[in-house]
Amino acid sequence: MAVQRGRGRGPVPNGPADAVTEPMSAVGPNGRPVSAPDVRERARAIPEAAVARLAVYLRVLSAMSEQGVGTISSEELSVAAGVNSAKLRKDLSYVGSYGTRGVGYEVSVLIEEIERILGLTSNHYVAVVGIGNLGHALANYGGFPGRGFPVVALFDVDEDLMGIPVGGIPVNHIDEIAQVCASREVSIGVIATPPPAAQAVCERLVSAGVRCILNFAPVVLQVPDDVEVRKVDLAVEMQILSFHVARRADEVASNGADVPRVDGMVIPR
Amino acid sequence: MAVQRGRGRGPVPNGPADAVTEPMSAVGPNGRPVSAPDVRERARAIPEAAVARLAVYLRVLSAMSEQGVGTISSEELSVAAGVNSAKLRKDLSYVGSYGTRGVGYEVSVLIEEIERILGLTSNHYVAVVGIGNLGHALANYGGFPGRGFPVVALFDVDEDLMGIPVGGIPVNHIDEIAQVCASREVSIGVIATPPPAAQAVCERLVSAGVRCILNFAPVVLQVPDDVEVRKVDLAVEMQILSFHVARRADEVASNGADVPRVDGMVIPR
DNA sequence: GCGACTTTGTGCCTGCGTTCACAAATGGAT
DNA sequence: ATCCATTTGTGAACGCAGGCACAAAGTCGC
Numbered sequence: 001m002a003v004q005r006g007r008g009r010g011p012v013p014n015g016p017a018d019a020v021t022e023p024m025s026a027v028g029p030n031g032r033p034v035s036a037p038d039v040r041e042r043a044r045a046i047p048e049a050a051v052a053r054l055a056v057y058l059r060v061l062s063a064m065s066e067q068g069v070g071t072i073s074s075e076e077l078s079v080a081a082g083v084n085s086a087k088l089r090k091d092l093s094y095v096g097s098y099g100t101r102g103v104g105y106e107v108s109v110l111i112e113e114i115e116r117i118l119g120l121t122s123n124h125y126v127a128v129v130g131i132g133n134l135g136h137a138l139a140n141y142g143g144f145p146g147r148g149f150p151v152v153a154l155f156d157v158d159e160d161l162m163g164i165p166v167g168g169i170p171v172n173h174i175d176e177i178a179q180v181c182a183s184r185e186v187s188i189g190v191i192a193t194p195p196p197a198a199q200a201v202c203e204r205l206v207s208a209g210v211r212c213i214l215n216f217a218p219v220v221l222q223v224p225d226d227v228e229v230r231k232v233d234l235a236v237e238m239q240i241l242s243f244h245v246a247r248r249a250d251e252v253a254s255n256g257a258d259v260p261r262v263d264g265m266v267i268p269r
Numbered sequence: 270m271a272v273q274r275g276r277g278r279g280p281v282p283n284g285p286a287d288a289v290t291e292p293m294s295a296v297g298p299n300g301r302p303v304s305a306p307d308v309r310e311r312a313r314a315i316p317e318a319a320v321a322r323l324a325v326y327l328r329v330l331s332a333m334s335e336q337g338v339g340t341i342s343s344e345e346l347s348v349a350a351g352v353n354s355a356k357l358r359k360d361l362s363y364v365g366s367y368g369t370r371g372v373g374y375e376v377s378v379l380i381e382e383i384e385r386i387l388g389l390t391s392n393h394y395v396a397v398v399g400i401g402n403l404g405h406a407l408a409n410y411g412g413f414p415g416r417g418f419p420v421v422a423l424f425d426v427d428e429d430l431m432g433i434p435v436g437g438i439p440v441n442h443i444d445e446i447a448q449v450c451a452s453r454e455v456s457i458g459v460i461a462t463p464p465p466a467a468q469a470v471c472e473r474l475v476s477a478g479v480r481c482i483l484n485f486a487p488v489v490l491q492v493p494d495d496v497e498v499r500k501v502d503l504a505v506e507m508q509i510l511s512f513h514v515a516r517r518a519d520e521v522a523s524n525g526a527d528v529p530r531v532d533g534m535v536i537p538r
Numbered sequence: 539g540c541g542a543c544t545t546t547g548t549g550c551c552t553g554c555g556t557t558c559a560c561a562a563a564t565g566g567a568t
Numbered sequence: 569a570t571c572c573a574t575t576t577g578t579g580a581a582c583g584c585a586g587g588c589a590c591a592a593a594g595t596c597g598c
Contacts, residue, residue: 046512048509051508051509051512052505052509055502055504055505055508055509056489056502056505058508059487059504059505060489080489081489082489082491117512118508118511118512118515119511119512119514119515119516119518120508120511124507124510124511124514126507133405133406133409133410134406136402136406137402137403137405137406138503140402141402141503148507148511149507149511187514188507188510188511188514211514211517212510212513212514213510214506214507214510218328220325220329220349220350220351222351226517228510228513230506230509230510232501232503232506233324233325234407234410234501235324235328236321236324236325237483237499237501238393238395238417238418238457238483239320239324239327239387239389240317240320240321240324240387240499241393241457241481241482241483241497241499242387242388242389242393242417242418242457243315243320243386243387243388244481244497245388245393245456245457245480245481246386246387246388247388248480248495248497249388
């Protein structure tokens, strides 16, 4: 993947990555003086990577809850989430101490607390810009997986799309972006436009007051420091997989016992 | 984002983040004995995060090339890619020494070398499983952004879709997955199914010999150690943004001079 | 041909995130 | 009531990636 982490700072692309980030340069040093660890400041201390994992834990926990599981140990949860149990406990410790030693965690409590930390207790309204193939798919998700993220506005430049409802929401012209985003309290913008339009769209979203952006366009967006951009880049994901395919092929070639060699060199066929 | 990095190892989800990467636990220590730095082993030494960035550099370079730029300095390229110039040079050093001191890099050379490292010199055939909204969008990309990743097979369980071409490729029943993947030399599988089907589909892909998987389903896939999974998880991406929205709101609240406090504590309203 | 300037490539330091390992805490058994 | 088994929460060590800063190397002008 390749997730554009970082907060503006002039240019700061990725991070899946990673992480997809792993994403390019992490948040980086912020200029603010390190104040006393206020209760409200705790959130700041949570590493971005831990936040991503908390979201995964939340999903696993929700599934557990639906299956009627009431209590779970860090070991069980870590296996289900695919992480080291120590890491899981440390991640949960960022949220607070809600476990019972010798027993484990109460699923419902954990869900509540993670939702609180992730800010999922209130809705965040979403606007999707660019109603092509991907935009359609996104709009039709209707509220995004897991809910809490209702799509309330769609934008495009194509006059033929205006007013036509996609996933129940009519498409507006992009020129109305400022006004519509303001009146519908959009806090998250999703860019699903062709690459050349992405930067301009991004700037219009920012002008409209949107401070969090999810970018599907294969472009490195340049944004002000106070705007948070995350990037989902299919091409980068594919290329990373390609890298691993190639590496794997190399390994097989160089590890194979019956590969023709001269002085240790593998002879290409 | 939240990109599932890691290589199987029983469970290893995201990395997303960063990636999602952060993503979750990075590649992690591999059990293999550290052999002498074989030429072919160099690829192994490249950090996953650097690989993700190389893919970004490649795109920027391609754009440069199209604009007729012949030579570029690390400073220029780093600005365009949104990274620190030192980091960029270090990333490029993983690829090799192809720069000219005092001058910069020849764009065409850099493109070639990065493509070589990423294994983009040969095609990697892609199969998409799950032809819903997202599957349609993916199939219609037709060869995926940047080419080099031709989609050669589509699968679903819905009988109504069988044989119908989407993006020029007819849909096959998932029961044919092993046979079709083998004959069409699929090396990358894309999972775009509903969550409950994802794990089973994953296992069928693995049985069919596919060792690299891009997973769009919001599920933590359990795979053998030799399978590489990357995850694109919209819900996780949204929730990370939500976290930042909430954090930002907190900052405003706690930085505001007229917030009621007692002994520095913010009084919740 | 020589010197000054530019830019690469990299050794070293720093900081962050992961992992280990254990003390503290809790429940249940005796 | 006490002891044992279990599991959390976290201090500390470790390792890796990022960033700085400079030496090496090469170009251009004179």
